[in-house]
Amino acid sequence: MKNKLSAVKNRIRSKSVYGKIQSTISFLALTIFLVASSSFKVQASSQTLDEARAIIRDNYVTPVSDSVLNAPTIEEIVKGLNDPYSQYFSKQQEEDFLNSIDNKMYGIGISVEMVAEGVKVKAVIDNSPALESGIHEGDIIISANDKSLAGLKVEEATSYIKGESGTTVKLQVKRADAILSFSVMRREISLPTVTGKMLSENTAYINIVSFGGDTSQLFSKKLQELNMKNPHSYIIDLRNNGGGYMGTALEIAGNFIGSNPAITVEDREGNKVRYLAGGKGITIDKPVIFLINEYTASASEILSAAVKDYKKAFFIGVTTYGKGVAQQMFPLSDGSALKITTEKFYSPLGNAIQKVGVTPDFEAKDVDSLAVAELFSGKCMNDVDKRGYVKVNYAGKDFEINLNLAKDEKHWGAFKYILNKVSKDNVYVGTDKGWVKAPTDYFDNAYKFLYANYKYLDTLKDVAQNKVFTISFNKEVNADTVKDYTNMEFIDGETGQRVAFDVKKADDKKISIVPKENLKSGKTYYIKIKDVIRPVTVK
DSSP states (O other), X not given: OHHHHHHHHTEXXXXXXXXXXXXXXXXXXXXXXXXXXXXXXXXXXXXXXXXXXXXXXXXXXXXXXXXXXXXXXXHHHHHHTTOTTOEEEOHHHHHHHXXXXXXXXXXXXEEEEEETTEEEEEEEOTTOXXXXXXXXXXXXXXXXXXXXXXXXXXXXXXXXXXOOTTOEEEEEEEETTEEEEEEEEOEEEEOOSEEEEESSSXXXXXXXXXXXXXXXXXXXXXXXXXXXXXXXXXXXXOTTOOOBBHHHHHHHHHHHHTTSEEEEEEOTTSOEEEEEOOOOSOOOOSOEEEEEOTTOOTHHHHHHHHHHHTTOSEEEESOOOOOOEEEEEEEOTTXXXXXXXXXXXXXXXXXXXXXXXXXXXXXXXXXXXXXXXXXXXXXXXXXXXXTTEEEEEETTEEXXXXXXXXXXXXXXXXXXXXXXXXXXXXEEEEETTEEEEOOGGGGGOTHHHHTTTSEEOOOEEXXXXXXXXXXXXXXXXXXXXXXXXXXXXXXXXXXXXXXXXXXXXXXXXXXXXXXXXXXXXXXXEEXXXXXXXXXXXXX
């Protein structure tokens, strides 16, 4: 088994999936200064050309015609395969490609986007040369080593900024109205492929950005660390994870499915082999949610398909990319390399992945799927008193949603999304004696779920966008005291965003609530004061 795992670990796919997610290539390039380009052109020797022909003829996943193999250059042969995953690399491109899988880069450590004047810094990586040199988020790099970056494409612009470790790049930076000069020494920057934290005292979150050489060890270490905190559930985030080493995915699969078969691989002759999961370390025996999206691909789909086949997790998001073929890297004698498709792979139960993908159990479009997952990860620890929770049943599973979490800005929209997606017959409100079916009128006004014990006042309709609201009390008040005591909130009913406002004393028994910005036309807002809710619609 060890030999088989070692073999499949060399079967890799590009972290940048071409075609459907071409924009992801740009993002990788501008984020970590990796240009995964197919523009590499060199006059290969006849020996190298013959090597490439033999490798493709003997190893490509399907037979290749002589008309393709007899093309005059390696680039044209690879192009003739009509395969978005096969590629001809220069030595440097191969190194950059392998580094990308391990989330390793060489440069100054910034995330950028192109603007008219040059390269705008979107973020500065911790412990990077850029941070140490004093470069800030929002800076615009207008030149690198006296080369103007204005008007260039992102790949070309970033090629002047990145470079070999130990070399220096001189940057001219525009910050507000000032032009600043920096001399920044490039170096290797390695970011972990696995990160994680406790989202609450009950929910652990682990994000896998790529399946690199040390990802399995990093995952095991993070899992042990979080397991010590005794979480009730786990969220595993594979969104935007384009893949990596197949063997790494199989090793991590063991943390969910044990030592069971995790993948079926089919070679060019139609022979099929089933590979077992790693089966070492902690096997999670608590509720798990997987987050997937259209950029979850290849090795990520291997892990997802295996976990889903064994029903070891609940999947939230959208259908994955659908890449069910694996590549292998072949070195050539001149230092260049071929990455070509050599196998097809299927889920443990034989389900196709190529052009199909892995479908979610709960589709989450146009909503933050992590926010949905956090709500679905709730758990009322009281056996009888369920106040403060809503229970929904979806796809045969019960989920207990903490309403205190659902009230905040991040989760408000996700809560409304869930209510609109589930059947009304499968929604229950928590009481001191357990669960009761949610009243029908609650679904028309989500705030009734969130503030069930509040008094609801009649809706103020068609108010002006610059409306000032007056609140009357039955005793003398001080505006500052009222604001602190009643915990007033002005809430956007659609998004849950809290509207900033000022409180002014109108007279001894009245205060005025003055929104700091005009309200938006056609929207509904809620004014919450102590135990009272008043809806407001804006004309």
